[in-house]
Amino acid sequence: MAFDQTKDVLNHAREFHQKLSVFYDALKESASKERTRALLDYMSRHEKYLDDCLAQYEEQVSDNVLDTYFKYGSESTKITAISEFEIKPEMEVADVVAAAMHFDACLIAFYREMAQRALSEKIREVFENLLVMEEHEQIELSKQMLGFDSL
Template sequence: MEIKTFEDLIEWTRQLHAHLARCLKESAKLNNDERASALLDYLSSHETILEKAVREFEKQADPKALNTRMYDYLNHKPIRASADSYTHYASMSFQDIAREIFQFHDQVMDLYDSLIGKAEIPEAKALLEDLLSLEEHEAMRLSSQISRMDDI
């Protein structure tokens, strides 16, 4: 997807979370490790929730921010979910799955953080700050839940 505006960025983020949710769900069905499979199920529903939350940003964001062109995005290393296939996580361990998911979320947060400083209008900066806050909050929640699951 070509990202030219903040609206494109939000749509790309939403699609990324949706793709990851589907990969996690499909992999959960095939992973033979019971703990890893349970983690994949949890992560799939978590990514689905994130996808819906990002969709709400699309609906409620200031049109001035959404239509603002992005020039600095191209300077950032592209992010994509590691899952090229829908069964990417099927043979991974609990720890490997958790590590990869956190790396993915860290990349998204790093992108938002780098773009905040480059936002040219206050509305775009506020939008990015809200998106970053959502990702940070969800990453903390995810970390807490995964720690609990790991303790079991």
């Protein structure tokens, strides 16, 4: 049985954003269409931004909350591996949008489960706040994607 502190779970989410940034950046090299490359560049920068936001949020959370343990850690609730996502040889804008929505849904499910597993109200609140933030991010991302799709 794995035990993680709240800060470990938050670091797990930050690592996911960092890996997504690298993932989108790597895909950019193989994309032949300028529009797709521009979207992948935007997504890479956006994931870096989300990583920074999560780091700032973590700084606002009390050490007492960050040091609290979960009975079952983030290892038992893995965020879907990026490598499990099917990558097409020639990614189109729609494929990038599908990938982004898939990964957002994975994070939303992760935050929801961690909120449900929280043993205290303060920790539940941390993950519920992140859940709301990620759901809002998904809506904003959808709006941005519509803009890219109409270019």
